[in-house]
Amino acid sequence: MSSIQWPFPKARFTSGISSAANQRVQRWAKKRQGIDKAVTTLRPGRVYILPTGVGLIYALMSFAMLLGSMNYNNNLSFVLTFMLAGLGFVAMHQCQRNLVGLELSFAGVEPVFAGQSAQFRVAVSNHSKSPRYGVMLYADKSVSEVHDLPPGESRVFTLAVKTDRRGWIQLERFGVRTFFPFELFRSWAWMHMNLRGLVYPAAADDAPRPPPTQSAQGHRQHDARGEEDFAGLRRFHEGDSPRHVAWKAYARSGQLLSKQFAGADTSSQWFDFNSVPTEDIEQRLSILARWITDTDQSRADYGLRLPRREFPPAHGEAHRQQCLEALALFGLDDANG
Amino acid sequence: MAKPRGTDGSLLASLPWTLAALALAIVPHVQFLPIWITAAFVACCAWRYAIEQRRMLLPATWVRALLALACFLGVLITYSSVSGVGPGSALLAIMAALKLLETRKRRDQFVLLFISIFLVMSSLLREQFMWSLPYLMIAVLLIMTAWLRMSATQAESATSSFRTSSRLLMYAFPLALAMWVFFPRIATPFWAVPIDTSSGTTGISDTMSPGDISSLSLSDEVAFRVTFDDAIPQPRDRYWRGLVLHSFNGRSWSGREHATDRSARDKIVVSGAPIAYTVTMEPTRQQWVFALDIPYTWSLARTTMGSQHQLARVQPIDQRIAYDAVSYTEYQTDVDKADIFPRRSLDLPEGSNPRTRELAQTMYAAAGSKSAFIESVLQKFHQEEYFYTLQPPALGNNPVDAFLFNTQQGFCEHYASAFAVMMRSAGIPARIVLGYQGGELNPKAGHLIVRQSDAHAWTEVWLEGIGWRRVDPTAAVAPERIDAGMSGSMLNGAAAAWGLSAPSAFLHNLGLSWDAVNAKWNDLVLGYGPDKQNELMQKLGMQEPDWRKMMLTMIGLVIGMVILISLLLALRYRTPRPDKAAILYRTFVKKSGISIAVGESPTRFAARAQAESELDEELIDDVTTEYLHARYGAPDSQSLQRLQQTVSQL
Numbered sequence A: 001m002s003s004i005q006w007p008f009p010k011a012r013f014t015s016g017i018s019s020a021a022n023q024r025v026q027r028w029a030k031k032r033q034g035i036d037k038a039v040t041t042l043r044p045g046r047v048y049i050l051p052t053g054v055g056l057i058y059a060l061m062s063f064a065m066l067l068g069s070m071n072y073n074n075n076l077s078f079v080l081t082f083m084l085a086g087l088g089f090v091a092m093h094q095c096q097r098n099l100v101g102l103e104l105s106f107a108g109v110e111p112v113f114a115g116q117s118a119q120f121r122v123a124v125s126n127h128s129k130s131p132r133y134g135v136m137l138y139a140d141k142s143v144s145e146v147h148d149l150p151p152g153e154s155r156v157f158t159l160a161v162k163t164d165r166r167g168w169i170q171l172e173r174f175g176v177r178t179f180f181p182f183e184l185f186r187s188w189a190w191m192h193m194n195l196r197g198l199v200y201p202a203a204a205d206d207a208p209r210p211p212p213t214q215s216a217q218g219h220r221q222h223d224a225r226g227e228e229d230f231a232g233l234r235r236f237h238e239g240d241s242p243r244h245v246a247w248k249a250y251a252r253s254g255q256l257l258s259k260q261f262a263g264a265d266t267s268s269q270w271f272d273f274n275s276v277p278t279e280d281i282e283q284r285l286s287i288l289a290r291w292i293t294d295t296d297q298s299r300a301d302y303g304l305r306l307p308r309r310e311f312p313p314a315h316g317e318a319h320r321q322q323c324l325e326a327l328a329l330f331g332l333d334d335a336n337g
Numbered sequence B: 001m002a003k004p005r006g007t008d009g010s011l012l013a014s015l016p017w018t019l020a021a022l023a024l025a026i027v028p029h030v031q032f033l034p035i036w037i038t039a040a041f042v043a044c045c046a047w048r049y050a051i052e053q054r055r056m057l058l059p060a061t062w063v064r065a066l067l068a069l070a071c072f073l074g075v076l077i078t079y080s081s082v083s084g085v086g087p088g089s090a091l092l093a094i095m096a097a098l099k100l101l102e103t104r105k106r107r108d109q110f111v112l113l114f115i116s117i118f119l120v121m122s123s124l125l126r127e128q129f130m131w132s133l134p135y136l137m138i139a140v141l142l143i144m145t146a147w148l149r150m151s152a153t154q155a156e157s158a159t160s161s162f163r164t165s166s167r168l169l170m171y172a173f174p175l176a177l178a179m180w181v182f183f184p185r186i187a188t189p190f191w192a193v194p195i196d197t198s199s200g201t202t203g204i205s206d207t208m209s210p211g212d213i214s215s216l217s218l219s220d221e222v223a224f225r226v227t228f229d230d231a232i233p234q235p236r237d238r239y240w241r242g243l244v245l246h247s248f249n250g251r252s253w254s255g256r257e258h259a260t261d262r263s264a265r266d267k268i269v270v271s272g273a274p275i276a277y278t279v280t281m282e283p284t285r286q287q288w289v290f291a292l293d294i295p296y297t298w299s300l301a302r303t304t305m306g307s308q309h310q311l312a313r314v315q316p317i318d319q320r321i322a323y324d325a326v327s328y329t330e331y332q333t334d335v336d337k338a339d340i341f342p343r344r345s346l347d348l349p350e351g352s353n354p355r356t357r358e359l360a361q362t363m364y365a366a367a368g369s370k371s372a373f374i375e376s377v378l379q380k381f382h383q384e385e386y387f388y389t390l391q392p393p394a395l396g397n398n399p400v401d402a403f404l405f406n407t408q409q410g411f412c413e414h415y416a417s418a419f420a421v422m423m424r425s426a427g428i429p430a431r432i433v434l435g436y437q438g439g440e441l442n443p444k445a446g447h448l449i450v451r452q453s454d455a456h457a458w459t460e461v462w463l464e465g466i467g468w469r470r471v472d473p474t475a476a477v478a479p480e481r482i483d484a485g486m487s488g489s490m491l492n493g494a495a496a497a498w499g500l501s502a503p504s505a506f507l508h509n510l511g512l513s514w515d516a517v518n519a520k521w522n523d524l525v526l527g528y529g530p531d532k533q534n535e536l537m538q539k540l541g542m543q544e545p546d547w548r549k550m551m552l553t554m555i556g557l558v559i560g561m562v563i564l565i566s567l568l569l570a571l572r573y574r575t576p577r578p579d580k581a582a583i584l585y586r587t588f589v590k591k592s593g594i595s596i597a598v599g600e601s602p603t604r605f606a607a608r609a610q611a612e613s614e615l616d617e618e619l620i621d622d623v624t625t626e627y628l629h630a631r632y633g634a635p636d637s638q639s640l641q642r643l644q645q646t647v648s649q650l
Helices: A019-033 A053-072 A075-097 A247-253 A281-297 A317-328 B015-029 B035-054 B061-079 B085-100 B106-126 B132-151 B158-182 B342-346 B354-367 B370-383 B399-407 B412-425 B473-477 B479-483 B485-497 B505-526 B530-539 B547-572 B580-592 B602-612 B617-632 B637-649
Strands: A039-041 A048-051 A103-109 A117-125 A132-139 A142-149 A154-162 A167-171 A174-178 A185-191 A195-200 A230-235 A257-261 A269-272 A302-306 A309-314 B222-228 B239-245 B268-271 B275-281 B295-298 B303-305 B311-313 B321-327 B330-333 B430-437 B440-442 B447-451 B455-463 B467-471
Touching: A019 A185, A048 A053, A048 A075, A053 A075, A053 B106, A075 A185, A075 B106, A075 B132, A075 B158, A075 B505, A075 B547, A103 A195, A117 A132, A117 A142, A117 A167, A117 A174, A117 A195, A132 A154, A142 A154, A154 A167, A195 A317, A269 A281, A281 A302, A281 A317, A302 A317, A309 A317, B015 B035, B015 B085, B015 B106, B015 B132, B035 B061, B035 B085, B061 B085, B085 B106, B106 B132, B132 B158, B158 B547, B222 B505, B239 B455, B275 B505, B330 B467, B354 B370, B354 B399, B354 B412, B370 B412, B370 B455, B370 B473, B399 B412, B412 B430, B412 B455, B412 B473, B440 B505, B447 B505, B455 B473, B473 B479, B530 B547, B580 B602, B580 B617, B580 B637, B602 B617, B617 B637
Parallel strands: A269 A302
Antiparallel strands: A039 A103, A048 A185, A103 A117, A117 A154, A132 A142, A132 A174, A167 A195, A174 A185, A230 A257, A302 A309, B222 B275, B222 B447, B239 B430, B268 B330, B275 B321, B295 B321, B303 B311, B430 B455, B440 B447, B455 B467
16 A cells, blocks of 8 residues: 555655654554553544545645636636535545444464564454445554455454564554545554564574484383373373373273373473573574474474473473463563463 | 566556546547547557556557657647647646556556546536536546545445445535635636637637638527617617728728727717626637627626727637626717728728729719718619628629629628728728627527627718718618528528528427527526626625635535534444344354354354354354344344344244
């Protein structure tokens, strides 16, 4: 939609306003509106509107046509001029009404690795009886796809936000806007939902090979089958050894369960923060993230040992997420969050 | 070089709409544009269409630059100017055609649509017919629909764009009407309007060469319409004075220059009853203003009387105008010999038309007095074999001689010219007046229609103690031409002689009705100028209307209406409160055993429920359809009832 800004070369929230003034305006808007709830309906008072570049040209053209009509004293060209001017007024109100009453609700964001874009999902619902056209979401450096919203319908918009380091990515403010109709006006609303998404450390590309499994090192040789410290039962996963299936439990309940054992398993690995062969903390986290994702793909069990935290070997999506989240928030102030 | 098209997602789905809008905008120009411009426009449209269809390359920059240069030079050669409505719209058409060849993005289409709007406007500057109003409405509708299509998502159908732009235009209409009525009109233009030479002038020309033109066009086009305040004068008094020709070179009469003479009007001595009337004149692109002989007061701005009592406006009449005037049919002018310029009105070139001079001098000597001489010349035309015809033979180097002695056939110009030459030969100052004579009464509207075919030439002679006196030699030859008017004499004379049947009374009546509607249209819409506006304001109760008051009223009205429209829109876009349907739907969701996810619409929830819930698939479909219908569809109590029934089955 960058051509909307034409003839102004660069896309901005408000054309022609310097970024300092822009920030002041945004602070003012935030102070005025307060923090929004996760489900917010747009009141008319918070939908702002300004003409676009095309709108300014349209106004200029209408004025030129007015002068021409006056000069030629031509009543039909007065009709044309005033029709266009009237359409301008109508378009202004139509543009604002195209947003007012929409309901925005946060629909979640998947964690990503640093360097990837976090996809914030926001659902926009139209509860009115009239369709809304050309609605889009935008943030500082990204614009979502454009959707029409028929009466009673909802659409989930995704806002891609670039991430560069692990931790929480904040989406303090985003906006919803429309150029409908005619793109003469841009009406928008700023949303302050304080959305945040998790960013895992980037998985290192040049990671050293993961440490060999403990069984290969000869640890607990006698315990090769790992059947000693029974820890509990869990749902059977594909790839679990049939030896570990709790057949008795299966006979009772008809459900396939695997026995879980504490301690080493022949196929399990421990990734220890302290034994990663590098000094830099971020680098270590990166390498750990790489080991976890690779091992996760091979469906082997793995455990993660961080200073003060430990995740016993396991596999599966939940385990992977737990481990990566611990890496993402490692050493951060709100790491317990 | 242009990038391969289609590879960057730049195929323009909305281009056909833009093309249609552009084509409609150019249609009224076609009859005025040189044929090569229309051809170039059509060719560029076809080229562009082929590019879009076959995903060809857009022409290279140097090709476009070359084309642009060629076209610009073409316009310059055709018009020898680039300002004015004619060359202006030609340039716009060329710009649009060339822009089509480089239109790659949406923003290029903005340019095309802006050009379309300007083309529509320039067509209105050129002509304002009754169909111009519906035309401009349709054009705006199409342009605005194209505008919407430009930014429409793929999901939005063309019909819905069309409906949206129609709806917005409907909202805009009252606003436009208020602005149109109250926006203060001014009488004088800001800048000189260039004369459009391309479309030529209509009406009477400002030279007269009776020997050269061998036929007179019988155009039925309206020259002007007149509404009289009181009774309509008799046909023989309906002489509409236009311009006066006084210099004769042996072949043709001229007198184009208009010298404003402030004392000219003071030299008119009037008697009898004044005749007040309003003239609505069609554009002639000449400066002459027509009025009943002889005009005494007139309301048209920047219009002055020349020394020969002809009226002219400073700038040419390039659009329909209306003015009030008061005339007197009984008058005397320039009684004092010092007021006229005897040399100018007696001048005859040496050696031209010798036989006419000789004849005039003989006749003058025989008559004895000037008035007797005039009478005898008229008698000569009346009694001898002189014929009134619209298709006289061509005359030679001494056209007056040839006419008087050889052909003896002609129309008003021939008789006026011959008569004036004879007068001058006898030492009587004489001049030619060009204008219109007669006019047809339209009984349906009560006005007089003066057509181009009513154009007429007569003479004025100056007599001691009397001043200028009108003498119409044509009346001596064809009195019915004067009494019944041109159309009358045509119907009974010329047309019948050629074996043409006169148009049936029905068709004639139809024509008169159409003329009445046209006159009303001119009066109401096109003639709405400063005076009419003032009148209307007073009728609406505005005391001493001036532009400030009108402007304030206009702004107030527009603000009021915009607020109203805003309320209307608020009503249209309001969110209905949770009603019975919503409560019933909630019960259904509860029974389904799964909950609605964030941002999930009823249709999506229905799809998920059919997969995950134990409820009957058909039932889910029914509930969803009825719920959507009850809540978002047209007000309808039946779907609510059905919803209630379906939910109670759960």
